[in-house]
Amino acid sequence: MPELPEVETVRDGLDRLVTGAVVQDVEVFRDYSVRRHEGGPTGFADQLRGRRLAGAARRGKYLWLPLTDPAAAGEPAAALLAHLGMSGQLLVRDPAVAGEWAHPHLRVRIHLDEAPSGAHHLDFVDQRTFGHLSVTDLAPTSDGAPGGHGSPLAAVPEPVAHIGRDLLDPALDRDALVERVRRRRTGIKRALLDQTVVSGVGNIYADEALWRARVHYARATDTMTRPVVRRVLDAATEVMAEALTQGGTSFDALYVNVNGESGYFSRALAVYGRLGEACPRCGTPVRRDEFMNRSSYTCPRCQPRPRHGRW
Template identity: 55%
Template structure:
């Protein structure tokens, strides 16, 4: 499944290709890809301008203007809400957005309107300027798109401006690249969780955007075994792990993300190549890039965890 760097690559492409364009049509070729509003998508989107491309963790969304409204009337930089200061504050609606989750195999592609339709095309969005379509292609149809209300989340533990997020995303924690992500609070909550550290990294209520690949890579950089109990970690060690996660995901972003097959691509259909730089993930029995010890693979939550037995020794009090 695409993780934060892969989704950010797609977001940047969408920002370039669809911001400021007005939607002329939306065709749904598979109802499951749109879920609850399959029959309404065209009516919800026609005539509306896409203002920008946004992301939190693995979710993407395109804020929409009202039909016939020009986005310049409300610049993207000004569409934030100040953090409510009192307990009486509540979430409020701040417009709508086209929300997308890529699932296991979803692709958002910019394609010439006259190009042949893709075999697994699920949703096709055309624009009034006659330029490239936005097409949602999904071989396994685990991903989806839908129009959702934008709400301003209330998180009293944070301070500062809050941008609107789609209602289905409001419960997800900020990702480590957001200004509102609080490193200190994250460390406190991780230590209270009493679980294995990799489970904590994958917990979307603690931190969003980190998946199996980058969790393993960050843990290797921080010299932590994935089953290390969270309550045994110092604040300093958690800070090192966060820094490692940010570093590895930044490096992956610079190389277009990680592509193990043709399912993950950017909006131009191109694959990333960070898989060549992975230190442990998918490298079972290959030498550790730091010490030369063969990388081990262990079962984890119906998936796999990769680590170096020497650099990341399994703790005696390991938590599965």
């Protein structure tokens, strides 16, 4: 599933390539891809048609494009909201260059006009169909700070209002986040994956951050000191920032940026997906455990399991 670095890579591409474009028309090829939009496919298309894409913003794994009326003044009051799910892709295409070929898993095509990049199509492609698009109202942020990276507006799409700020958000109160983590009675990895606590961290980067911080995923948050929690959060910030420089992590064709190119951070992963391989730090074979219907990868020596989940 795309995590913060992958979604930020897509957001950056959208911001550069489609900001200022006007939606000319919308084709919905799979109704399920707009299931969160109350008006269904027809209402979705009607609310987009004629609107200008005023930028691209992101909070955690959610991204949105604020919408304005080209004939009216004022700040955006609504946005095109996207959640990529497990395999969603937003691809910017210029048929004059790329031809009229359509992706076999094309779910929604947004026809554009006036895009500075010359792009004519914004395609939503989703093989596994867990992703979705919707047009939603913007709501004021509870702290008065910008809603997400890439937008100066103190507003966020209503369905995203409960999502916590992410570790790369300049408006994040890190001291408050440390206390929020320590108040929870759960394992540290569960806390990292809870998008209401801190957004954008998924299974891959949680494992990598915990390995860097030398903390086992089952360690109980309410027994962790402030410095240890901060060390984990700093490690997660570092690993995601490094992934961003390489365009995110790709294991197959399911994650690509807006140009259809894959990221390369998978080559730098220390433990995730490396069962039995030597830990880069101590040489101990990497261990895999089942975790929340997924996997957790650890170094048994660098990250010894706490007794009863507590140290």
